[in-house]
Amino acid sequence: MRLICPFAAGGPTDVAARLVADGLTNVLPQRVLVENRTGSGVVVGTETVAKAPRDGYTILYSTIAHAVLRPLFSSLSFDPVADFRPVALVGTVPMLLMVNKDVPARNLQELIALFRDKPGRYDYGSSGAGGAVHLATELFLRQAGDLKVNHIPYRGSAPAMPDLLNGNLTMFLNVASDGIASVQSGATRALAVSSAQRLPQLPDVPTFAEAGLPGYEAYTWHMLFAPAGTPEEVVNALNQAVNKVVRMPNVQQRFTELSVQPRSDSTPASAAAWLRSEMAKWEPLVRESGITAN
Known part of the structure; x- marks a missing residue:
């Protein structure tokens, strides 16, 4: 077979x-x-x-x-x-919304406010145009009030992570398995998980609903x-x-x-x-x- x-x-x-x-x-x-x-x-x-x-x-x-x-x-x-x-x-497979550690937002609502106050100033990465990461991020930006954030597509998730880690990328809503280690080590900051329940590996990271965006799941x-x-x-x-x-x-x-x-x-x-x-x-x-x- x-x-x-x-x-x-x-x-x-x-x-x-x-x-x-x-x-x-x-x-x-x-x-x-x-x-x-x-x-x-x-x-x-x-x-x-x-x-x-x-x-x-x-x-x-x-x-x-x-x-x-x-x-x-x-x-x-x-x-x-x-x-x-x-x-x-x-x-x-849920996704994890991560920001680089220099981003001043400490929670999802502060990130939304940051994006709303300075439209087009910030950027987000994806694993490619039309992929799950791209779609999930666009859904988030739309539900959060049609926020204007620049899209930077990569050839897969792996090339995007270094740019997030070194501060060249503001946000990455990536599949959870690719981001857990960087969050646990403190190299990135996770603000929300896209599932209905929290991840057992990151019990302190809220769901989008808990973070103030009810109805969002991806x-x-x-x-x-x-x-x-x-x-x-x-x-x-x-x-x-x-x-x-x-x-x-x-x-x-x-x-x-x-x-x-x-x-x-x-x-x-x-x-x-x-x-x-x-x-x-x-x-x-x-x-x-x-x-x-x-």
């Missing part, structure tokens, strides 16, 4: 995909191999699965990127909804998809296998290290509902903000 990951090898999504693939190899009769198919964002890898046989032997491991394909790309050879069958929501997430038309019994068997893997203690422990909040009770129907809700949330933001894929 091929598990197509449309992200580069060694990145956080690839690490999680390989963890799930190893678990599935122990649960299913087949060996599951991760195949990284990158290009045009996630388009190349996603297209591979859209055009694969409907037998359950080629599946997709993707993220929030799947939910914004339609507004980001004017021409696709596949339909992100009609050509796929969600199998299981594997987990959600995640990237991990989901398995099969090509549309895959037999129902195959989809259900894959779903049960994935849930079994997510409940494994070693997987739970590794997910905690990656700041992935596991979902071990997902069904194909609930995964499809999650995807619809995420598309309804993010597609209008992409269109109205004029975000394009670089």
Whole structure:
């Protein structure tokens, strides 16, 4: 069985995909191999699965990127909804709003006031235009009062962190796993976490709601998809296998290290509902903000 990951090898999504693939190899009769198919964002890898046989032997491991394909790309050879069958929501990944330690704001409301008082003076980094970090930050700026902060896209999260650490970048709303260590060491300051609950690793960092921005939540997430038309019994068997893997203690422990909040009770129907809700949330933001894929 091929598990197509449309992200580069060694990145956080690839690490999680390989963890799930190893678990599935122990649960299913087949060996599951991760195949990284990158290009045009996630388009190349996603297209591979859209055009694969409907037998359950080629599946997709993707993220929030799947939910914004339609507004980001004017021409696709596949339909992100009609050509796929969600199998299981594997987990959600919260984000951590960090500022460099020289920023005078000590909490979220002070940061909002700083941005409001000096529009266009400050900047924020992202892991790339149209990615989860970019979307989550734009949603924050919009909900906080259409704040004007300059966007600096990087090629991934790793190149942005040094600029945050050395003070060349004001703010970085990054996936939590990439920022926890710098916050714990005091190299950066965390003002809020984007999940509904606080992170166990950073119990003193409030949620956005607790910090004064109720209604704000943002995640990237991990989901398995099969090509549309895959037999129902195959989809259900894959779903049960994935849930079994997510409940494994070693997987739970590794997910905690990656700041992935596991979902071990997902069904194909609930995964499809999650995807619809995420598309309804993010597609209008992409269109109205004029975000394009670089």
